[in-house]
Amino acid sequence: MRDEVFCAQYQRAIELLGSRWTGVIIRAQLGGVHRFSDLKAAIPGISDRMLAERLRELEAEGISRRVVVPEMPVRIEYHLTDKGRDLSAVLDAVVHWLETWSDAAPAPLIQRS
Amino acid sequence: MRDEVFCAQYQRAIELLGSRWTGVIIRAQLGGVHRFSDLKAAIPGISDRMLAERLRELEAEGISRRVVVPEMPVRIEYHLTDKGRDLSAVLDAVVHWLETWSDAAPAPLIQRS
Numbered sequence: 001m002r003d004e005v006f007c008a009q010y011q012r013a014i015e016l017l018g019s020r021w022t023g024v025i026i027r028a029q030l031g032g033v034h035r036f037s038d039l040k041a042a043i044p045g046i047s048d049r050m051l052a053e054r055l056r057e058l059e060a061e062g063i064s065r066r067v068v069v070p071e072m073p074v075r076i077e078y079h080l081t082d083k084g085r086d087l088s089a090v091l092d093a094v095v096h097w098l099e100t101w102s103d104a105a106p107a108p109l110i111q112r113s
Numbered sequence: 114m115r116d117e118v119f120c121a122q123y124q125r126a127i128e129l130l131g132s133r134w135t136g137v138i139i140r141a142q143l144g145g146v147h148r149f150s151d152l153k154a155a156i157p158g159i160s161d162r163m164l165a166e167r168l169r170e171l172e173a174e175g176i177s178r179r180v181v182v183p184e185m186p187v188r189i190e191y192h193l194t195d196k197g198r199d200l201s202a203v204l205d206a207v208v209h210w211l212e213t214w215s216d217a218a219p220a221p222l223i224q225r226s
Contacts, residue, residue: 009215011137014207018131024124062214083214090210093203094127101175101196102122 016061021046021054023091026080029064030088034077063087129174134159134167136204139193142177143201147190176200 058064171177
C-alpha cells in the first residue's frame, strides 16, 4: 500500500520536474536568479504567462516561494525553499548523465552557475 | 553557443524523463523487468499503446533497445543500454529527494537540511 503511494508520488515528482521549463527555472534559481524579469531573461523562449504559471505550480509544491522584499519600491523575488534547493542533486545527476552521454556537452566539469 | 546547445539538451533530457510513464518504465527495466507483458503488469494503468510508444521513444533516444531472444517461440525483450542504465543515478536522486521530503515515504535515513 505504502509502495503504491510512493510510486504515485515518484511519478508525480518526475513529471513535475519534466514539465516544460520547470527544470530550467529551478536551475536558474539555484544559480541565484530570483526576480521575474531576470528569470525571464535567463530562460530564452519562455513567455510571461508560462513563467508565472510555473512559479505558481512550484509554490504549490513547496519548492519555490514568493518573497516580498520591503524596499521602496517593493521588490518581489522567487526563492527556492529547502525542499526546492535539495532538487539540485537531481538536476546535477541529469547534467552529469548528459555530460557522459552527449557529444555536444562541454568538458565534464560540475557546471552550476 | 555550446552552452545553448547544452541547455537545449538539458531541457530535452529532463522533459523526456518527465514524460508520463517514462520514469517508471526505466525503473521497472532497472529492476529486471524486460518483457512487454511483464512491464505492463508492473506499471498499473498503462495501456498497450502507450507502453509501445514509450518503448519506441526510449529506443530512438538510445536508452532502451529491443532484443530478440532466439528461442522457440522467439521472445522479445526490452533492455536498457549502458546509456539507459546510467540513468539510475538520476532516478535514485528523485527517490532520495522524495524520501527526504515526502510525508508518505519511508522514514528518511539521511536528514539533509
